[in-house]
Amino acid sequence: MKWYQRIKMATKSAIAGWQGKTFNFTNWFGRTFWGIDNSKLATNETIFSVISRLSNTLSSLPIKLYQNYDIVMDHQAVDVLINDPNPNMSSFDLLNKLEVARNEKGNGYAVIIRDIRMQPEAIIPLDSDYVTPFINLDDESLWYQVNSASKTHYVHNMNMIHVKHITGTSRWAGISPLAVLKNTLEYDKAVQEFSLSEMQKKESFILSYGANVDEEKQKEIIGHFKRFYQENGGILFKEPGVEIKEIKKEYFASDTLASERITRSRVANVFNVPVSFLNDTEGNTFGSNEQQMIQFVNMTLLPIVRQYEHEFNRKLLTKVERMKGFYFKFNLGGLLRGDTAARTQFYQAMLRSGGMKPDEVRRLEDLPPLGGKANELWISGDLYPIEMDPTLRKSSLKGGDVDEKAKE
Numbered sequence: 463m464k465w466y467q468r469i470k471m472a473t474k475s476a477i478a479g480w481q482g483k484t485f486n487f488t489n490w491f492g493r494t495f496w497g498i499d500n501s502k503l504a505t506n507e508t509i510f511s512v513i514s515r516l517s518n519t520l521s522s523l524p525i526k527l528y529q530n531y532d533i534v535m536d537h538q539a540v541d542v543l544i545n546d547p548n549p550n551m552s553s554f555d556l557l558n559k560l561e562v563a564r565n566e567k568g569n570g571y572a573v574i575i576r577d578i579r580m581q582p583e584a585i586i587p588l589d590s591d592y593v594t595p596f597i598n599l600d601d602e603s604l605w606y607q608v609n610s611a612s613k614t615h616y617v618h619n620m621n622m623i624h625v626k627h628i629t630g631t632s633r634w635a636g637i638s639p640l641a642v643l644k645n646t647l648e649y650d651k652a653v654q655e656f657s658l659s660e661m662q663k664k665e666s667f668i669l670s671y672g673a674n675v676d677e678e679k680q681k682e683i684i685g686h687f688k689r690f691y692q693e694n695g696g697i698l699f700k701e702p703g704v705e706i707k708e709i710k711k712e713y714f715a716s717d718t719l720a721s722e723r724i725t726r727s728r729v730a731n732v733f734n735v736p737v738s739f740l741n742d743t744e745g746n747t748f749g750s751n752e753q754q755m756i757q758f759v760n761m762t763l764l765p766i767v768r769q770y771e772h773e774f775n776r777k778l779l780t781k782v783e784r785m786k787g788f789y790f791k792f793n794l795g796g797l798l799r800g801d802t803a804a805r806t807q808f809y810q811a812m813l814r815s816g817g818m819k820p821d822e823v824r825r826l827e828d829l830p831p832l833g834g835k836a837n838e839l840w841i842s843g844d845l846y847p848i849e850m851d852p853t854l855r856k857s858s859l860k861g862g863d864v865d866e867k868a869k870e
Contacts, residue, residue, distance in 0.1 A: 506647055508725055509640065511740060512733045517561035520766060521554045523792045530787040538581045539778040543790070547585040548575075557770075559587045564625050565733065567591070568638035571606070572623040574777060582778050585623065595624070595634035604634060623773050625766075639732045646728045649721070734762050752804055759797050767792045795826055814842035 525544060527534045534540065547556040560570035567590035575584040594607045604619040626636025640647070730737040736758055774790040805827075812818035816839045821831035831837065839848040846855055 506725075508722075508729050508740060509643075509647070512729055512735060513562055513565045515739060516565055516733065516735070516762075516766070517558045519763065519797075520561045520770075521557035523767070523794065523797075525553075525790060525792045527788060527790055529789075534788065537788075538583075539774075542582045542585060543774065543778060549584075556585060556587060560623070560625055560770075561766075563587070563590050564627065564636070565639060568627045568636040568641070569593070570623075570625045573608075573617055574621045574623065576621070593622075595619075597634075620777055623777060625769055625773060642732050643729060646725055649725075736762075755797055759794055763794065763797070767794065813840060816841040816848045 527537055527540045527544075543556075544553050547553055551559075556572065560572060562570075564570035569590045570587070571590055571593045572585050572587040574582055575586065577583040588608060592609045594609075596605055596607060597603070598605050606617045606619065606622045606624070608615045608617060627639060629636055726740045727737055730740055736754060738754060739758065771790050771792065775784060775788075778790070779788050809818070809823050813820065813823065819839055820836040821833070824831055824836070835847075840846065841848045
């Protein structure tokens with residue numbers, strides 16, 4: 463069977479899978495299956511922090527559809543992805559939920575609903591716990607099994623957005639970072655619980671008397687001891703023949719801090735983020751925030767962004783559109799602009815060398831383009847249109863020869 467025929471059949475099967483007389487994928491979002499809510503994140507503060515930062519950073523990035531570097535707005539996939547993915551959420555919500563699921567479960571899924579022209583009509587995220595990728599042995603194509611309370615549905619890979627963490631050669635589902643961190647999180651939880659229990663312990667003492675006392679006398683002594691201790695601000699007086707020994711708590715703040723530092727380091731390694739992003743500045747060798755952000759973008763964010771772009775390009779655009787130069791792209795420039803001094807130096811270098819137009823600089827700074835000469839490349843000498851005859855530039859003429867040469 464030819465490729466396009468398989469896709470056509472797969473699409474029809476997918477449509478039959480996500481909507482019918484008694485079921486509809488559009489009603490799945492925001493609901494629990496079998497009465498169980500599995501949408502809660504781990505209760506560990508470090509995990510919550512790193513997932514929040516990754517998901518919020520990704521969903522805040524501008525994304526646009528381009529055709530050979532020109533922005534395209536009049537395309538149905540653009541409106542669905544950027545403005546109105548489904549009736550319940552915005553583009554920010556969609557990307558945020560996909561990235562949270564990817565980092566929490568290892569996989570983020572969203573089913574693509576298409577209209578009669580096979581164009582994207584809606585994109586709806588699904589709970590990762592109920593989606594399983596598998597290979598159809600008949601044609602070796604990738605499908606996804608989606609389980610609901612009453613039915614099992616099958617969706618072809620061209621109708622399922624799937625973003626994930628790393629996978630092996632023999633598997634299609636991503637590895638959950640929380641599964642990798644299982645031992646680390648259990649250790650951190652045990653240390654926290656032990657420290658908390660020690661902190662909550664009341665102060666204890668050993669009272670040693672030189673003679674034996676009966677049970678009634680013991681209760682009287684204890685009551686007298688507690689009352690005297692409370693009424694005198696913790697001050698005790700030793701009576702003759704009585705020895706008072708405090709039972710010390712086993713809580714040490716340094717142990718908790720060391721455990722938290724180990725946890726932050728391991729979490730940063732698994733999620734591939736600089737440990738400084740988890741508020742750990744020990745051993746920080748960055749000379750500036752700009753250098754730190756460059757490392758974060760290049761080593762952490764860029765691979766994630768490229769995965770989303772490839773999914774959108776492959777499944778929201780047709781092959782014909784891709785061959786015509788259409789592609790989705792996130793704009794990472796805002797994260798790399800640095801401070802005002804660094805941006806100014808960069809823009810000056812690019813403008814004076816003919817690398818950027820003034821209007822391109824204005825767009826990066828969220829200013830409206832001016833058009834005209836601002837939409838042309840200039841080169842220093844000092845700053846002429848790049849196509850201008852070099853002999854007309856002041857630097858190549860002597861004194862008053864400029865006006866005469868210009869008249870010619």
